[in-house]
Amino acid sequence: MFNTIIKRPKITMVFVLLLIAIGTLTLFQLPQKEIPTISLDIGTVSTVYPGGTPEDVEQQVTIPIENALENIDGIDEINSVSTSGFSNIVLRLQDGVNGTEVFMEIQQAINGAESKLPEQVSTPNLSQSGGLGALSSYHVKSSDREELYELKDIIHGWQREIEAIPGVENTIVKGFPDQNYQINIDSEELFENGLEIPNVIEAVEEELNTQPLGLQEINGENVQLALAVLESEEEIGGIFIGRNPDDNAVYLEDIASIGMENETPEDLITYEDESAVSFTVTTGSDVHIPNLHDDVNDRMVDLSAELPEEVEFELFYTQKTIVDEIFSNLSISFLLAVVSVIVVSLLGLSFSSALVVALAIPTSVLIGLIPLPFFNVSLNQISIIGLIIALGILVDDAIVVGDNIRNKYREGLGPLEGALQGSKEVRISIITSTLAIVFTFLPLVFISGANGDFIRALPTVLIMTILASTIVALTFVPIFLVWREKKQRRKKEKSHRVPKEGLLGIQLDRLANWYSDSILKRVVRHPWKVAIFGFIITTCFYALIPFIPVEFFPSTDRAEVTVEVRLPAGTTIEETESTLLEMKDFILADDEFINETAVYAGNGLPPLFGDGITNGGNETGNLLLRVDREKQSAVETISRWTEPLQEEFSDAEIELTTIESGPPVGAPIAIALQGPEVDTLIEMSNQLQTEIRNLEESGTVLDDMGPLRPTIVYEPVREELEEQGITLAQISEQIGIRTEGIPLMTFRTGEEVIDLQLTLDRLEENDELDLSEIVIPSQGNGEAGPPELIVLETLLDATEVEEIPQIIRDEGVRTITVRVFPADDNDDVLESEIGTITEDLQASAGSDYTVSLGGETEARTDFILELATLFIVVMFLIYIVMAIQFYSLSIPLLVISTIYIAGAGAMIGLFLTQTGLGFMALMGIVSLSGIVVRNSIVLLEFIKQRRDEGMNIEEAVIEAGRVRLRPILLTAFTAIGALTPVALSGDVLFTPLAISIISGLLFSAVLTVILVPAVYTAFATKFGK
Template sequence: MIKWSVNHKSIIMLFVVLTLIVGGFLYGAMERQENPTVAAPVAVIKIIYPGATPEDIEKLIIKPVEDEMNRISDIKTIESFALDSIGIVKVTLKDLSDGKIDEAWNEVKSGLDTVKPLLPPDAHEPTMETDLASSYGIIIGLTSQDYTYQNLSEVANKLRDELITDPGVKAIDIDGEINDQIHINLDMIKLEQYTVSPTDIATAIKARNINIPGGNLVMDQVKIPVQVSGEYKDIEEIKNTIVAVSTETGAPIYLKNVADVVRIQEKKEIFASVNNEKALLIGVEYMDGQNIVAIGERLNTILDEFSMNQLYENMELITLTDQANFTKDAINLFEKNLLSAILLVVMVVVVTMGLRSAIVVSLPIPIVIVMVFIFMYLSGIPLHQVSIASLIISLSLLVANGIVVNDNINVYLEKGHDRLTACTKGIQEVKIPILTSTLTTVASFIPLAMMQGVSGKFVKSLPVLVSVALIGSYITALTVIPALGYKLLKVKEKDTEGKGIKTKIAKVLKVDGFSAYILNLYGRLLKGALKIPVLVILFFVGTLIASLWVIPSLGVQLFPPVERDQYVIDVTTQDGSDVEKTEKAAIMIGDLLKEDVTINDFAYKVGDGMLQYYVTFIPNDPASNKVQFLINGDRDEVSRIEKELSTKVPGVSINIRQLENAAPVTYPVQVRVSGQEISELRRIAEEIKDITHDVPGIKSIEDNYGYDSYKLNIRVNEEKANLVGVTNYDIASTVRMAVNGLTVSELKEEDIEKDAIPIILKIPDEKKQDRDVLNNIFITSQITDKNIPINQIAEIETETSLNKIVRRNGGRTITVGIFVESRYNSNEISKSVEELLKDYKLPDGYTIEFGGESEERSDAFDSMKVPAILAIVIIYLILVIQFGNLKEPLIIMGTIPLSFIGIIWGLKWMGYPIGFMALLGAISLMGVVVNNGIVLLDFIKLLVKEKDDVKEAIIEACKTRMRPIMIGMITTVISLIPLALSGGALWAPMATSIIFGMLVSSVLTLLVIPCAYFVIQGKEGLN
């Protein structure tokens, strides 16, 4: 292949040009997104059972589902929530591949089918949601104080019709709509006078409001459809519905005689606001596999045109979040980093190797990058920050092969060989060592692709793309570089000295003199080290052991928060608070936020969570005492804003959360207590709060059971009810109608685009201010047709009631959740809490466990153990094959842990904690360290065979290989500097690990490997 490439240079160049052209076109067509798409191993099952208490939900809904789910082996945890009228089961799977996750969900669905016959007849069908990671690409706020919700809905629907025409739009949801309803406010006194029951009215309305096809008549061989229609056309027809006939006069009794029929706006239970003004939220979901940057640009054009031409006066469209803009910014940043890294590497190569060598070594860089783009396009890997970071990491690695090959060509040229010989034999001599180094580097990355956790899947494309780049680098080293080398490289002639660019630069920078000085210094240092090789090795081992003591001071953080000027404020009012009370707190907070200059705009939802605008964002569950804010503002001001809001808005719980790169947790620190009796669980939880309350760094503590509320329990006297012909169902349905209202039919609008208006049978709200409303309810006997007051057949009692029951893995569990001050580490708080509770005595049958961020962190770090061990084993096997024995590979492998010295002190100096990305950098570094060791040890062995004085052979080999090793080190460090400086808290720790690890490992390679080889080979025959 090498000789063929030299003899067919034009063909090689043709392939190069074609590759660059194809790659350029594919790059423009590639899918773009901010982060990799990760399948969430979490599903939420919801089952509604109207009117059921949490105790009933736990027994009749949750328990059967849990029992069936426990049969599925791939489930990691089951968390259940028994609430009023609804049961929620959250299923989390073990670490599985995406394909196995789909199989597991199929098992869960089959299990639900098995459970369905066991559920109460009145329970709704179970629903299961698995697409919890999908988020809206753009969320728009449509706001105005001058218009009704109906006006806002009209405009929002027009905008939806415009946006949905874009081929990149998958779905559009309008959130926060407040629709009209038709209320039939019953007058219970008149109903009793006319002896008309609510059931009679519901039956009459359903029978009147019909539209039934009557079939077809065939007349003169033409089908004529017959329609029997009695549908309501307006509210007047509803009022004039005959609901009964007077038994005394025979006159019809109309609905308007016994009820007040009105069309009003539904009660605001869940609604949105933007910048403290009435608003609707419009969420746009993008199609999968698309360039969302291009989609975003098209949608912004539509929004601009809509605002100018169709938006009502004094209405405003506010873009609250736009994934396309964030993606564009992220990719642009990484592209700039990549270009900066390429330019820096080329400059280093020009200065150290000359212009001709720089062209030979650097030209393969764009070729390999384009090869990676082609692979990404064919394999469906999008362009995002992880894939571009892969290219930045690969940059120094793919240059290394070119440096070694180019250096050996020059060695042959300097020995007097012609260009053909130099470009063929020179490369032939090193093709096995660079193949081995390429394979060992690939081996250090590939096992990372085996990680199945969410963290592993997040970076899964990184090892794959780095491996593709390395393989591409090896191919170009055997094809493009010999062809270019034959054309450009030549032996220096004496009369041309001083005329080359490299020489001129070297003179200005005094590079040659400095290089000679360093080379001589290294030679003397190595000669001295070979006199005491064991002590040299022990010194570095001791330095490593001493460095390990620094690790605890670094702190631990799985992933840093997303570096985006957006955050969430979760506000909780007192348990049992109605929406009106929660809205007042939201308005008060909104007024304070409007005055803050660091906040651009904000939106909130009362009674429900915000639309999911980021893959790891968890919206609030529906609750009348909760409001969730989305803030666009400076995230560095989060701590200040949280303190100010907590001070100025008393009586509410305020917690600010930043977006997370990792899977989010409800509480950073958790203490979970499991047992049977809820009262005992609550007692234990209160004691835990008291014990841990004064731990420094704790911001607030709460538990997930909350407080009990009151309920009115209607105890039916079965004997009395049966005697008068009233069933429990009659009582329950009538009470439900009176308290919550009962939807009996609907009025269809003439405009088919509008939803039908529900017709609701109810008691007027102003008459439901106290419990006396229940005493005024009567039920019509099915036997005597008489009205029976409810207080004659039942007693109404006031009782305390659980708001919810929480279970975990089949047992009742209460969680004490701890929020942590921003300047503290949750890992430290968790250790302090565990230490305080280590002697806490639990009653028999109760257990305690700790969780939170530390739990997720432990799972992620554990998932790295097997890949790291596998990488080491694969690297060792490759080296054994390369060197043909078991001892010499150990020399190279021994430099891997020594590189941790640089990693530890680099993280310490830069102030980064130990996290997933820092450890990823450490694992990635293994292949680079081994590369240098292979190049050095292989040449040492070669010269030892040729020379009688082995010590001098070692010194000469090390001095000869010092240049490519140091150039490789410099290019690695230089290429990662942009990522270290502007990669943010996510990528900078990884770049720091590689940079500082590389700096130290390169020095150690040039000292430890020759000393270790000297020791292992023995001193027999050495001078």
Template sequence: MILNQAALKRQVTVLTLMVFILIAGIYCYITLPRENFPDITIPYVFVTTTYEGVAPEDMEELISIPIERKLKGISDVEEIRSTSAEGISTVAVKFLPSVDIDDALQKVRDKVDQAKKDLPGDLPDDPVLQEVNFSDLPVIRVVLSGPFSLRRLQKFAEDMEDRLESIPGVLDARLSGGLEREIHVEFDLDRVGAYRVPFSSLINAVAKSNVNMPGGSMDIGQAKYLVRVPEDFQDPAEIFSIVAFVRDGKPVYLRDVAFIRDSHKDPITRSRINGVKSVTLAIQKRSGENIVEVTDQVKAVVTEMKPLLPPTLKIDLTSDMSNDVRLMVADLENNILSGLILVVAVILLFIGGRSAIFVALAIPYSMFITFILLAAFDVTLNMVVLFSLILALGMLVDNGIVIVENIYRHIQQGMSRKDAALTGANQVAWPVITSTMTTLGAFMPMLFWPGIMGEFMGYLPQTLIMALTASLFVALVINPVLSARYQTAKPLTPAKPMKTEKERKSSKEPFFKRIYLVLLNWSLNHRLIVVFISFLLLVGSIVLYGAFGKGTEFMPDTEPRRAYVNIKAPEGTNLNASDKLVKLVENIVSKYEDIRYVISNIGAEGGDPFSQGGTGTHINRVALDFKDFHDRKTLSSTVVEEIRKKTLDVVRGAEVQVEKEEEGPPTGAPVSLEISGKDIHVLGDLAAKVRTEIKSIPGLVDLKDNFVKGKPEIRIRVDKEKAALLGLDTYTIAYTVKTAINGVKVGVYREGKDEYDIIARLPDKDRHSLESLKRITVSGPRGEPIPLTSLAEIQLSSGLGAIMRLDQKRVVTISGDVSGRLANDVIQDIETRLTTRMDWPRGYSHRFSGEQEEQAKSAAFLAKAFVATLFIIFIILVTQFNSFMTPFIILTSVLLSLIGVFLGLLITGTAFGVIMTGIGVISLAGVVVNNAIVLIDYYNQLKERGMAAREALIKAGLVRFRPVMLTAITTILGLLPMATGISFDFRKVALDIGNESSQWWGPMAVAVIFGLAVATLLTLVVVPVLCSLLNSVQERFGKRHA
């Protein structure tokens, strides 16, 4: 072959290339960005439109629907959701993962511009577009707490915020939980009433007294002077001296009718860490930046600033994604190294000497080449990439074994090392390439995996193709050169017959071969029985698993690093009432030693921008940050179950869900049911009925829906005729009420470089009373105060909360989690109840979405990928053997591998994973056929030399027994640490029993190990039997070829 011939002619060049690969590979491995999971880009664009005072139904009709109609024409959109609430419309456009976020933003902007002509003409502002990405979520949180007021904690955080945002890899440091300073001008209703002065006059007096206005410039003599009026407030006390108005020729000062308070903005959130009030900085990295490097720089800045801050200020670093990355990478690296040692040990045992070293070098050099390619294609070192290397570990030596052993055999026969290297490599080059191509062919269809799972799992076929291609390069280029320069072998001598029983027992290999020989002879004598038993085992294993197995799951259920207690109080619940509910939860979770941090967010910060359940003071979240996996005394999943039971018993009057942190790609809740129809009230009633009907299903927990009930309202119904007679309009009345309750900005107060808003409004005590609202006065045309009650009627009521739409249909989503049962089993029970116990009104329907929808898509793709894999392998085999029947015989080994897959899942108590087991089966298709190829290829060679079919089959089986077993054992041992969770921790120099990565990848490793083990053993028997049957058929019909 040209490649190995060129390599042998330029051996020094190859050795130099080896040095380069070594150095470049190590460098790339060290510098490759680390991530826990692949950086999945799922572009979202939010279109937010405000239209103050407009009801949800009108917001839907006037804003959401016209925008949706324009957006539906955009290509590459996966779904369009909208939420129409009072005064605000939010339309969320979810694009396919392959779409560039900038392109997506531009497409939406163009369509929104087209929709503007269909929107109300009196909108105060144009729709606002915002891009959001799942990969942009915080990578670490800096939490400040201690014996300080929230105002001081806020100030410390603001000082730190500037430094953190100066880090090149940091996109944003978002501050929450603090109190932002404000100067409040609070009017006394009694005094204002006594003076009979309207609010608008007082507000104008404050606003017009706080100015810093340029007055142009003047030329006086030869100088040019700037003219300005610097009458902005230098001290809050100056506000007291403002002349509010003049009564009977005497000035009435602001201090006579108002109080001035150096205060803060009304808090809409509160934060605590381990029960202590706190302020949080959520650090968000830039896209493509290395998580580990960014978080290390954040930690360095925090360490640098600590001496400049009070010693009693406590700084905690929570939700540290870099720690997750380090632990996961360390686990997988330990698995790789442990598997590597096992593989090399077996090679040394079976091959021995320099040949074993040459073969073993294929592993590090193939990985070094892979690291170089990963760096060249900007691929991060994440858990999928690392597992791919583990899966490839045992396969990397297969090509090397074939080539090095063949070269070694020629040297034994008396050839020179260089001639043996050339001849030996040339003889097996094409079979090696063919077997590699069949393996690569198994993974190629997975390169076209669409959607979120394709973005996530796509790194597996990419990495495997790189690694296996690299191993082929090592086998054809590096191994022949090393053998030509350094291989040694003793000349072959005739083997002495082993006459005594002791001599026969002294050799383990002949013992196993003798057992195999007996089994093979019996099988060739009972061919139909063997075929029948094989397919009976296949059917039996499937039936056994169906009867006694764990069922089917989408993704493995792992021990969570974090969990969240979500508390949703009734609409309208204020911050204080929500805080009491959160404290009940804090009292429960604080008793668990395995929880490192309890981080409470009371209010809107607990909301999720991707969920459409709304935000507000009634939404709360308690985040539980567990200790590292090996430091826990109890399984975190057990702790989560205990907390769920206790919180449901203790917390009353609110919805409580205890959720584990989602691992892997964001596919949605395990149970997600979407109900669609026309009437939002009917949808809300149906959602309530469905929840009542299914809440008793075993294993279904954390049930909730996103139907937003109406908030309690105080409605002010303006008598338009009376208002018009008094020279007023609705807007003036509404603005006066808003000013009194919410306040209005009347200026800013500057202190050094900082600016603080000055807000005029009623004092706190008068903003929590219906009687105070009735005492508000409105300024008439001549400045006279007119009581609000003479212009409007004040009513207590409630309005519709929000209207959700999905792809232009109104929808309410019910979601839940599962515990103790597989999601598929729970879904089946839900579907049964919905069809047998529920009467669905005409025009209303339901469907499962979220994880179930993604599972259906993935299962459909993997089924197609499996068929495509078999077809690719079939074409390669037809090309190699120039036969139609031989490829069918070889592909039987793929079916036989399913026996091992189902038995392995049954023995280990593992569920059949749509993703993990599915990929394992496809991987097996490319691996197990190689054993059959090796066997049949040698059988054909023997037949061409004139050997009888039966004798050729027996000799082929005996000769290929060791390489077939060796390649299977190396692959199995490479995956064994991952399947068992037992590896050696090379950092701590200790045995590591049980690790996080094996929970995730263990099911795939189990499928490959058991599938390959059974397929290898059966292939050595069933394939010769099928070849014998084919030969008999050919002889009977007088044909030499199939």
């Protein structure tokens, strides 16, 4: 087939040009993003239980809903938090399930469980989250927060406008309080008019709960019948309640203060010392970020024109800036890589061969891009780095084919005959080595979870580009060299000249002769000694692993530092905001490198710079610092301010973080404590935190339970209750109506939805509940006449205590997680010491309680185990391919041994540069597996061919070394040249990958040309093959 293609160059080139054109169109149509879409498939079930304690919420809301969900197929994890008045259940779906169908089942289960919940509980709300990140975020700011609140309807109108733009998934507005229509009844007015609370509730509901009147046929026409009802909130006060003893009509406004009121906001935002509201735009999975940002930003600017003059509108964050920076840096790296590959090619190849390599690069890349849309791969930093890695590999085929064809021309063959024989001679080894590379990277496509979503673009791009390069090398390269050779032979003045084989061609020939005549001749005399000594040296280098820093995903070189703060339970959101502002002033007073700040009290920042706050509330918040990273990095800022903030604000739990260059893995070290009793778990957590804080470099240590919440417990006086015939339900109603109130019906006017809330003598902020002012009718007096009114003070004893602020459940088991953020991220000794502490704690905890070490350590271990499994699969697939090619069971082991050699080289590079051994470094080592086997295959295939021609073992090995040294060195150094710009770029994510590949290739290129011939000679001599 390939010979036919080479013999028909014009038709072949038409198809090549067509594929190039399609690839070019694909390049401009692929979505551009910062990182690949990381699918999380997370659902959140939020339920409000007004006034409920954490225990009440857990038992009466959380557990019934969890029980309804636990048997649904497709749910991987169920975690929940039950806090005062609120239940939050987080569901994570399994990888690969149909999210739409599973969420439908979840909603049905929630609807079924709703009937088992207390009447006061609001309808559980299921929300979904499909991925991480946001397109952009804006601030609308003013010096007057109340003025911002008046813009609520305008901003919500913006949401409808922006969400209508194609590519926008949804919008998130933070900073506005919820509103309800408050009906606060005056008890004195109510009783003076001879009315009771049920009279008010019944009157309001009967006024608003009307039935449609339907249609009536009148005079041959269907006429709609309608009842005139209240049309605006101002008319609610005119609802008729009843008549007083004087037979006068009593209306709602006569006995209650009514009107719209703001609830306590979930977020209080301050941006650059002014009150603000945040407007964040999130995207779908397949969008072109720069283009979508331009569309959204233009619309936002137009919409902002309707704001009052005194209100400012500013862009706070956009992914477009990051994408433009990433693509600019990686584009430069890509161009430098192309130049490096061409320069290296010119050193060892003739100009025509180097020109072939230069043309093969864009051709292979563009053809390799064509399938990417079908695999949902976008242009992002992961896919571009895949292209850069591919650069160093894809030219290998062109170099090997071109070099062998040039050898045939030097032997005197004609242009077409030389191309046919030269390409045929290396065709099998090229196809086999390509399959080896494909099999190397193919298992990476199947890595599970967020890590798989993050890295999947890299193997996909590599596989497609390498397949394209193989096709180009076996078709386009021979055709081009035929044309080039014919042209040169037509020039009489060059007809008898041998073209110069590269700028260093003569030197490389001398090196090849010296290598084969001096080195290999000695190697083949003592193959066993050379092989054993070489593998001992290689093995010794693996002893460097304990001295290499370990960092799963390094922190990015970004300007943002997030300070997450959790104050003692019971802290109001206003106090939280005040504390965050004090922290901001404390930092700015002594750090001139921070040029921008934002305070988010409450639930924290929108999803811009990481996971955000888990279990947020009034006592939590974020302080965002933007640093001049040219003068001070984010990591330096964290190191500088962690201890001073903890010392200055000792009552707060403070955690400083920056963005990780990968999917989130949580705290570096996390210890999960699980068991039946929360009090026991708290004691274990306190003991664990104390012991860890006593360790050196322990850094920040905290748990997700937090300090106890101040609580007033009303203990019933049972004897009095029994004597008066009063129940606890009646007492809770009397207290609840003064604190949380009673939700009434929803009042709708056009598009506006208004929630009605009924209270009686509502307690204002900072008011204490006075039991002596609350009376309840006695049910124990059987005498005629009005019932005796009993003061609650005689029925209850109030005691101030501290109780748990929340109950956290993991897979239905009560859990507290202690998180550790070490001062030194690479302190393996600290991890070991914490492991010992957790083992001792488990030994003393009893069988009902478990202590398990997790966090980034667990994530790293799980990933390494998964990668090790895939690596075994890779080795097996490569072995099968080699066994088929060489029809041998021993030669594949020889090929695979080069991977072992390359891995040792990667360890050397990581150790010398003190680069972290993490996710991307391991990806680099896996990538090496596919790259280094090529050199072995080419060398062994040549030996096999020469032995088939009648040479003995020693002659075949020496001759193979002479002929194949040039392409082996060139292919290794072109890959090194392609990745050197990346290694020198300082990119925290890709530098480990580049260093591991470069050092592995250098080491393996040197040892492969010695150890492979030695091992082959040793085995072939002993076993006769």
